[in-house]
Amino acid sequence: MISRFTRTFIFSCVCLLLIGTVFFLNPPIHLQWDADNNEWFNTDGVPHVPVDVDRHIASGHVIMGKLGNETAKAALGRATWKLLHTMTLRFPEHPTEDEREALRSYIHLTSRLYPCGECAEEFQTLLKAHPPQTSSRKTASQWLCYVHNLVNKRLRKDQFDCTKLDDTYDCGCGDDPSEKKGEHLIKGG
Numbered sequence: 001m002i003s004r005f006t007r008t009f010i011f012s013c014v015c016l017l018l019i020g021t022v023f024f025l026n027p028p029i030h031l032q033w034d035a036d037n038n039e040w041f042n043t044d045g046v047p048h049v050p051v052d053v054d055r056h057i058a059s060g061h062v063i064m065g066k067l068g069n070e071t072a073k074a075a076l077g078r079a080t081w082k083l084l085h086t087m088t089l090r091f092p093e094h095p096t097e098d099e100r101e102a103l104r105s106y107i108h109l110t111s112r113l114y115p116c117g118e119c120a121e122e123f124q125t126l127l128k129a130h131p132p133q134t135s136s137r138k139t140a141s142q143w144l145c146y147v148h149n150l151v152n153k154r155l156r157k158d159q160f161d162c163t164k165l166d167d168t169y170d171c172g173c174g175d176d177p178s179e180k181k182g183e184h185l186i187k188g189g
């Protein structure tokens with residue numbers, strides 16, 4: 001007959017062995033910041049790539065609550081549409097996969113973090129039916145115009161003529177020909 005003490009001892013050993021095995025198979029990742037390359041590295045020197053973080057974060061729930069103030073809601077809407085339309089109209093003509101993913105994620109994150117919660121809920125539903133189109137500047141800007149018109153329709157506002165996008169959103173902020181794309185930003189100038 002095994003005594004109660006022995007049984008407890010064996011049970012504890014088995015538990016410790018199991019925990020040790022799990023820890024051994026999935027050691028905690030220690031990250032180090034490489035200031036020269038602006039990159040996180042694992043302690044084994046491999047660049048740290050946050051797998052699936054974008055997909056996970058971008059598809060989450062709406063974060064903000066209801067925005068009761070109609071004046072604030074309208075002002076926020078106008079400012080946000082201005083930002084989004086200007087963004088898609090300055091998006092690259094031939095974006096890389098990384099640039100496309102950045103825009104997709106931005107739109108999806110906007111649908112989570114938009115400060116008017118009830119608008120964000122509606123926007124998420126809209127995005128499920130009409131996912132962001134990011135293959136080119138033209139595609140992205142026309143997609144956004146179409147989506148904005150769907151919101152207009154729901155709110156019983158006039159439809160916008162999407163052939164007039166370029167005239168309406170000519171911000172006078174074309175690329176500076178003397179600068180290579182993004183170079184001045186990297187230099188911090």
Ligand SMILES: Cc1cc2nc3c(=O)[nH]c(=O)nc-3n(C[C@H](O)[C@H](O)[C@H](O)COP(=O)(O)OP(=O)(O)OC[C@H]3O[C@@H](n4cnc5c(N)ncnc54)[C@H](O)[C@@H]3O)c2cc1C
Binds near residue numbers: 076114146
């Ligand atoms: C993602 C999102 C979701 C929203 N959801 C809601 C909601 O659920 N309920 C709510 O009350 N408000 C919502 N709003 C706010 C709403 O869309 C308006 O911004 C707000 O009511 C102010 O309307 P507005 O008449 O000034 O014109 P806005 O719709 O804000 O448009 C601003 C200007 O953009 C131009 N424009 C209009 N349509 C288009 C288009 N299709 N493409 C390009 N340019 C265009 C016009 O020049 C217009 O004057 C939302 C805003 C956003 C950004």
